[in-house]
Amino acid sequence: MNYRFIVYILGWILNIQGIFLLVPSLVALCYREESGFSFLIAAGISLAFGALATVRKPRNCLFYAKDGFVSVALGWVVLSMSGALPFLFSGEIPSVFDALFETISGYTTTGATILTDVEAMSKSLLFWRSFTHWIGGMGILVFVLCILPLAGGNNMYLMRAESPGPSVGKLVPRVRSTAVILYGIYAALTAVECVLLLIGGMSFFDAVTTSFATAGTGGFGIRNSSIAEYNVFLQNVIAVFMVVFGVNFSVYFLILIRKPKQILKSEELRTYIGIVAASTVLIGFNIRDSFASVWSALQQAFFQVASIITTTGFSTIDFNLWPTFSKCILVMIMFVGACAGSTGGGIKVSRIVIAYKNIKNGIESFVHPKSVRIISMEGKKVSNEVVRSVNTYIVLYFAVFVASVLLISLENFSFETSFTSVAATLNNIGPGLDGVGPMENFAKFNSFSKCVFMFDMLAGRLELIPMVILFSPWIWRKNH
Known part of the structure; x- marks a missing residue:
């Protein structure tokens, strides 16, 4: 583990955070608010610690996958602490x-x-609060890669550890150029x-x-409604752009x-649009009696479907009713989430498609055990490594989900509240149902439950692996 280089990266995160903190201080100046001093003090602290960590670039710049995972996980923890x-x-x-809860919710784009x-x-x-969404949407390490050639050819480890999806590739040969394009x-x-x-x-x-x-x-709103x-x-502009930001950025x-x-070859994009359309029509006709016309029902259904599947969390109505x-x-599309390579959360449509094809092949192999089947997407073979990573992710995802629901249930809220509160935080959505519905909030939970939610929000945003590795004792041993 290259500890010195990890500290160097964390230092640059704090430096960038310090600059970001100066932006809302200008907003405070415009509105003549005393809270601007809070941002100036926070910016000073971030820049001071950042300067200490980056005053000298380490001699050893060797960087491996484990360093990338640890750097990203620690980077988001440090970012959240300074942002609070x-x-x-x-x-x-x-x-x-x-x-911390509010800040982590902002950076992880949970809401x-x-x-x-x-x-x-x-x-x-x-x-x-809203600016933290924008910073966290694309990822702070991706931003760092835009301005600094941190680790030469090995900086792809940082992008892979932070970017959502079962596989992450470069749009152009240079990782730094890819980050700038994104x-x-x-x-x-x-x-x-x-x-x-x-x-x-x-x-x-x-x-x-x-x-x-x-x-x-x-999905952090600036209005109570x-x-x-x-x-x-x-509302329609916002709904359309929620769907737009839920698309893999490689499409753009x-x-x-x-x-x-x-673009037309993208199975993930077709599946994503299909789920949005089907969910909108089904919900629209199910709720049509509550609205003046079918078109009004479909408009409200589309907004909420777009908000939930992209894990934005905005609301125009209390869908809890x-x-x-x-x-x-x-609830089902809460788990599906948006496309890989987007700013959305959830399991991701591409993983759902790959898992479906893997299950289909497994069932068919019982009938034709000697046949050879491959999984393909967009006309290309999906490597065994990607299939294995998808299987690992899904098993780990539900293990974390079940453990979190059990821990939250100790507070003795309704099952609907406990279940959807974890779904809302692990999938980075925001609102759930019942006690955490669109017109409710998370203030009712105790500090222990909020800690569980904070872990879930970070784990969900970072695709589980970096946070799990961070808390794994074996990763810190010298022989690893």
Whole structure:
């Protein structure tokens, strides 16, 4: 384990965090809020520790997969701890556990909150909550790779450890160039959404913060009613962009280099769009009697389906009151999640497709035991390594899920609350059902449960492996 180089990376994360913390201080200056001093102090602390860790570049720059996993996991922990400081220093969230919960929820683009009155917060802290979504959506290590050639050819380990999906590849030969392209697409789509929201009549502050939350598929609202008080045009813009940010970003790269035929070959994209369409139609007709017209029911169904499958967590209505059939569909797509290589959470559509094909081949082998079958996607063979990683991930996912539900159930809330609260945090969604529905929050849980949720949010965002490795004693032994 290259400890010195890991510290060096963490130092650069703190340096970048310090710069990010200066942005909401400018917002505080514009609105003449005293909370701006909290951001300046937090930025000073981050920059001071970051400078100490990066004053000298280590001589040994050898970097392996285990170093990548540990760096990413520790990086997100350090990022969350420093990001929680403004909440504590301002006194607007005085509890350490609550401040960490809110910050981790922001960075992991979960959107679960402990706040009972969002609108009572200062503008600068509301901006910071949404900004953490945007930072965490693409990943802080990906941003680091944009500006620093950290580890030569080995920096792919960082991107693989942080990026969502069963496999991560380079869009172009250089990893640094890939990171720049990803962030360029990310920023451009965010800007387009912001402009459309402004055209629809949303205020500049609301448009910027909502765009940040949509782009990161986070869902922190700046209104107590989330998105409900905005007009239908604005709701539809947000819904469409939630779906857009749930698509694998390599699709947009293919559009840029004018290779639309390759996009049509994407099984993951077709499956993703199909699930969104089917879920919208089924829920729309199930809830049609509660609305003035079928079109209104479909519009509301589409928004909630887009919000849940992309794990954004915005809401326009209390779907906790919908029929059981509709709620069951929402719970099921909570687990499916968005596409690999997007800012969304969940198991990911590509893993679902690969797992389905693997099960199908397994069943057919009982009938024809001597036949040789391969799994393919987009016309290419899926390697045994990827299939194995998918199987490992799914088993590990449900092991963490079951353990978390059991731990949360010690608080003796309803099964629906305990089950969907874990589903909402592990899948980085935000709202669940019953006690954690779209009109509820997580303030009711004790500190122990919040710690479980914080682990789940980080594990879900980092695809489980980095967090599991971080807490595995064997990884710290010298012979590993």
